[in-house]
Amino acid sequence: MSVPKKTKKAARRHRRTATEKEGAVSLSATMKCVLWALPITMAVGLLLLLLSTALLLATKDPDRYHTAAALAVLYITAFAGGLIATRLCHRRSPLLCGLCESVLLILLFTLLSLCLPDAWKHTGQSGISLLYRVLLFPATMLGAFWGARQKKAKRRH
Numbered sequence: 001m002s003v004p005k006k007t008k009k010a011a012r013r014h015r016r017t018a019t020e021k022e023g024a025v026s027l028s029a030t031m032k033c034v035l036w037a038l039p040i041t042m043a044v045g046l047l048l049l050l051l052s053t054a055l056l057l058a059t060k061d062p063d064r065y066h067t068a069a070a071l072a073v074l075y076i077t078a079f080a081g082g083l084i085a086t087r088l089c090h091r092r093s094p095l096l097c098g099l100c101e102s103v104l105l106i107l108l109f110t111l112l113s114l115c116l117p118d119a120w121k122h123t124g125q126s127g128i129s130l131l132y133r134v135l136l137f138p139a140t141m142l143g144a145f146w147g148a149r150q151k152k153a154k155r156r157h
Contacts, residue, residue: 027096030089034100037085041105044084045077071132074109075139081105082143091148098144102137109133 052069056062078101085097110133 030093030096031100033089034085034097034104037081037088037097037101038104038108040084041077041081041101042108044080045073048073048076074132075135078102078105078136078139079143079146082140082145083147084143086144086147091150094144094148095141097147098141099137101144102140105136105140106133109136 052073056066056069059065081101082094082098085101086092086094089097113129
């Protein structure tokens with residue numbers, strides 16, 4: 001008893017599309033996910049900035065902790081950006097998602113800092129500013145790999 005040729009071809013075609021869906025993500029698809037994640041990341045960062053501003057204004061001396069709060073918001077935003085980019089890319093290629101997201105965040109924050117009037121006055125602190133931006137890479141990568149984790153199945157006893 002033989003199986004008709006049409007059924008075999010349909011089965012091969014179905015297998016091929018299933019493996020393509022499970023395969024590696026292309027660079028263009030990853031960039032599309034990262035570009036979609038960037039505005040979401042900025043919205044999360046703005047929300048964190050508003051919350052930290054409200055928290056700082058509730059203290060007696062808001063100027064005392066503004067640097068620490070700004071750095072915390074910066075790195076939590078970077079972490080969230082990596083996580084969101086990887087999740088939008090269906091938990092695939094977290095390394096590429098994290099790298100692309102961190103490069104975009106660094107470019108965006110650098111362009112935004114050039115718009116500030118005090119950015120040109122503090123040229124002596126450019127080394128520390130560069131260090132803050134370079135540390136966005138590990139924060140974003142950590143978020144990307146955290147977002148790629150799969151939930152462990154609970155074993156029933």
